[in-house]
Amino acid sequence: AQTVTQSQPEMSVQEAETVTLSCTYDTSENNYYLFWYKQPPSRQMILVIRQEAYKQQNATENRFSVNFQKAAKSFSLKISDSQLGDTAMYFCAFTQGAQKLVFGQGTRLTINP
Amino acid sequence: KAGVTQTPRYLIKTRGQQVTLSCSPISGHRSVSWYQQTPGQGLQFLFEYFSETQRNKGNFPGRFSGRQFSNSRSEMNVSTLELGDSALYLCASSAQAPSSGNTIYFGEGSWLTVV
Numbered sequence: 001a002q003t004v005t006q007s008q009p010e011m012s013v014q015e016a017e018t019v020t021l022s023c024t025y026d027t028s029e030n031n032y033y034l035f036w037y038k039q040p041p042s043r044q045m046i047l048v049i050r051q052e053a054y055k056q057q058n059a060t061e062n063r064f065s066v067n068f069q070k071a072a073k074s075f076s077l078k079i080s081d082s083q084l085g086d087t088a089m090y091f092c093a094f095t096q097g098a099q100k101l102v103f104g105q106g107t108r109l110t111i112n113p
Numbered sequence: 114k115a116g117v118t119q120t121p122r123y124l125i126k127t128r129g130q131q132v133t134l135s136c137s138p139i140s141g142h143r144s145v146s147w148y149q150q151t152p153g154q155g156l157q158f159l160f161e162y163f164s165e166t167q168r169n170k171g172n173f174p175g176r177f178s179g180r181q182f183s184n185s186r187s188e189m190n191v192s193t194l195e196l197g198d199s200a201l202y203l204c205a206s207s208a209q210a211p212s213s214g215n216t217i218y219f220g221e222g223s224w225l226t227v228v
Contacts (some may be wrong), residue, residue, distance in 0.1 A: 032181075043150075043201055045219035091156065097168035099207060099217055100169045103156040 002027045004094050006104035010030075014112050015080055020067075021028045021077045021107050023092030034068070036077045039106075040088040048090070060065065079109075087111045116200050117220035125226045131192040134223045138185050138206030145187040146217070147179060151202040159202075161186055170214065191225075199227045 003026045013019045025034070036048040039054045051068050058066050063080045078088055092104040117139040126132050129198040138145050147159040148167075158171040162181035164222075191198055201222045207215040 003161050037219075040223065044221045045203060045205075047216060047218065050216055089144065095217075098169055099161040099205060100158050100171075101146075101148070101156075101205075102158070106157050 001086075002029075002094055002102045003021055003100050004092050004104040006090075006092055006107050008107045009105070010108045010110070012110040012112060015035070015082060015084060018078060018080050018094065019026065019076070019082055019109065021079075021090050023075045023077070023104055025075065025092070025094045025102075027073070027094065028097075029096055032077045032094060034066075035093045035095075036064070036075075036092045037093060037103075038086075040085075042110045049077065052067075053074060056105050081100070082111045086110050114220050118219055118224050119202075119220040120216075121223060123224045123226075124223065125228060126194050127228055128194055128196060130194050131190060132194060132225060133188055133190045134202055134225070135202075136187045136206075136220060138187070138188075138204075139208075140219055142206035142208050142218075144207045144215075145181055145185060147187070147189050148205065149173075150203060150222070151197075151199075151210040152157055152215045158187065162213065170198050181188045190218030196227050200225060 031111045032053045034051045038046045049061045065078045067076045074110045089106045093101040120135045144163045146161040150156045161169040165181045176192045181187045203222045204220045205217045207217045
């Protein structure tokens with residue numbers, strides 16, 4: 001069975017700093033998709049970034065980028081120039097293509113002013 | 114373009130009752146899935162529908178059921194409610210067939226409290 005592990009339950013940084021959230025996953029499949037979702041206090045799950053396993057290039061979305069290491073089964077999220085609005089729970093998720101997402105336990109990120 | 118809409122947003126039920134939650138996907142989306150979020154178990158997949166057919170089911174008891182209508186709207190039902198069913202139930206939709214790896218968009222969720 002596929003599993004997703006986020007080893008950092010909580011993180012806290014100062015505004016404008018860079019922070020990296022870790023995620024590892026376990027699968028025997030070769031084709032799959034990885035996501036980072038953000039869940040602010042409103043509890044709405046918001047897609048941050050998406051990576052297709054067959055693409056070697058790391059995905060980027062403005063201040064958000066990933067470091068995808070397929071051999072190591074690692075998928076970390078880097079947030080540059082962090083802002084107060086980045087405060088949220090961040091979930092790493094995996095799917096082989098269906099809507100059946102497997103989520104990690106989440107990392108609670110706090111951006112301090 | 115409206116997002117994924119879930120109703121009701123909040124509800125309180127008594128043990129033994131049943132509940133139906135509704136989800137309207139983003140216009141044009143045909144895949145709908147449901148997730149349960151609790152502090153103890155995190156986010157767990159319940160089921161997935163595409164074109165009115167259940168494509169995947171998570172490891173939940175038979176008290177949890179769902180369906181999808183021809184307009185892609187979906188409902189999930191929980192019968193004989195237990196205290197442990199208290200959770201945030203999230204609905205998600207995506208545009209294409211389940212095998213596409215398409216981006217999945219979530220609604221704001223339905224908060225269920227069982228007393």
